[in-house]
Every structure is written in C-alpha cells, then in structure tokens.
Amino acid sequence: MNYDTKEGILKYMADGLPGLHRLAKHRREAYHESKQKLQWWVIYNTWVTDECGNLTIITDEPRRRVLADDVMNHEETFRNRPTISTAFERIAPLDDVCPRCEKGWNIETGKSDV
Numbered sequence: 321m322n323y324d325t326k327e328g329i330l331k332y333m334a335d336g337l338p339g340l341h342r343l344a345k346h347r348r349e350a351y352h353e354s355k356q357k358l359q360w361w362v363i364y365n366t367w368v369t370d371e372c373g374n375l376t377i378i379t380d381e382p383r384r385r386v387l388a389d390d391v392m393n394h395e396e397t398f399r400n401r402p403t404i405s406t407a408f409e410r411i412a413p414l415d416d417v418c419p420r421c422e423k424g425w426n427i428e429t430g431k432s433d434v
Contacts, residue, residue, distance in 0.1 A: 323358075324347070326393070329391045333363060333391075344375045347369055352373060358370070359393060361392065361394075363391050364427065368406050377406060377409035379405045379406060380405040
C-alpha cells in the first residue's frame with residue numbers, strides 16, 4: 321500500500337486502528353530507514369503525518385471541526401486555515417482497553433494518555 325497518497329492512506333484507514341498503526345510504522349520506516357521525504361497529510365480531521373514520518377494529533381478542537389475531507393494534503397488543509405496546533409500523542413495499543421470504560425480502542429478513540 322502507498323503510505324504517501326490520499327488513496328493509499330484511505331486504504332490503510334479502512335482497517336481502522338490497526339491500519340493507523342501500520343501507516344505510522346511504514347511512514348516512520350520510509351523516512352528513518354530509506355531517507356524518503358514524505359508529504360504532509362491530515363487524516364480524519366485528527367491525525368497529522370509530516371515529512372519526517374511523525375504522527376501527531378490536532379489539539380485545536382474547533383479547528384478539527386472545519387477540516388472537510390477524510391484525508392487532506394498540506395495545501396488543502398491550509399488554503400483557508402493558516403495554522404493548526406498539534407501535539408505528539410501515542411496511538412492506543414491494539415490489545416489494550418480503556419481503563420475507564422474497559423472497552424477496546426477504535427479509530428475514534430485511538431488516542432491514549434494511559
């Protein structure tokens with residue numbers, strides 16, 4: 321799968337949280353092992369992948385609501401929005417459960433501060 325195109329990212333994300341884990345891993349490896357320069361993407365108005373294989377989360381909640389498409393590149397994201405705030409966030413483990421509700425994680429609840 322292509323981890324650096326809109327269509328490829330959507331294919332990863334079709335597998336939910338496991339797909340996000342694979343996408344993050346493949347992008348990290350592409351940059352750190354192959355020195356491949358990557359494109360910048362916003363995924364599901366929540367996750368941001370950068371040129372260096374990092375995955376961050378958008379922390380500005382109002383800004384998250386105005387992003388339109390499931391996957392947007394840098395130009396599409398910033399056309400009418402000059403900035404967004406992000407922070408590094410660990411993706412929830414696949415085999416873990418939420419300590420509060422004791423349910424498994426999914427793509428909507430995939431960030432984890434545990």
